[in-house]
Amino acid sequence: MATAEASSVALIGSRVRALREAMDLSLRDLAERSGVSAPMLSQVERGETSPTLQVAARIANGLDLSLSQLLRLDEAGSVTIVREDERRRGPATASGHRYEVLTPPLPGQRAELSRHVLDGGTATGGPGDPPVHEPGSRETALVESGRVVLHCDGVTYALEAGDTVTFDADLPHHFENPGPGEASLLAIVSAGLRRS
Known part of the structure; x- marks a missing residue:
């Protein structure tokens, strides 16, 4: 050969x-x-x-x-840009939670960055919802504006604008905006990194 x-x-x-x-x-x-x-x-x-x-x-x-x-025939190079109008947006729901994925859907990508906007009194999910991330994944979130409460594995954590939190994303969790105004946060999920 x-x-x-x-x-x-x-x-x-x-x-x-x-x-x-x-x-x-x-x-x-x-x-x-x-x-x-x-x-x-x-x-x-x-x-x-x-x-x-x-x-x-x-x-x-x-x-x-x-x-x-x-075979990576569709990749133009080592830099990929996602323009604002190219973001993958989550389905519109009546719950007051809107989100968009900011990273490109590249094969083998081990992390995903998303932006979430919550109207006052709304949440990204609820108690009893199953984890949506694969075993061993970790999530880090930065509160951009407003106040949110992280509910993770039965414990609550109050977060203000500028606060960052990192947690095991394979545990039951959701973010809630107690209101009254809008809140936004950036979240990055890294897949399968925890070894325990």
Whole structure:
């Protein structure tokens, strides 16, 4: 195998492994999702074989990506800008909670930044709601304006504008704006970083 080709095969393999681990999938899990055998996946990840386009497409599908995303053919470079009008906005609800995701939807991304606006007397969720983040994830939030209360695992924390809080995001939690005015906060969720 030529040096450039070997390097390309190793890059694809390490990318498949990183993406699989980021999704907390075992080789067997990815094999079931993609229809590619676990031994073949293992060979790809170790850079021992170059997958055909058909196999690569099946692996990409198992990772919830397009083939071009897996092979990074759709990435223009190492810098990605999300313009204000390109932000992914959450569904409009009558609850008074609006949010938008500020980071691009890049494959293998391990953190997501979002901005939340809460009308007075509203919340991002409620008691008894299941955690919405994967096991081991952490969240850091900065209160931009107003006052909010973080309810996390049965304990409440009062936060003012300028305060920052970090917590285990896989625990039941939600933010509440006691009002009367509007409150806003920035939140970044990092996936699977806690080791306990």
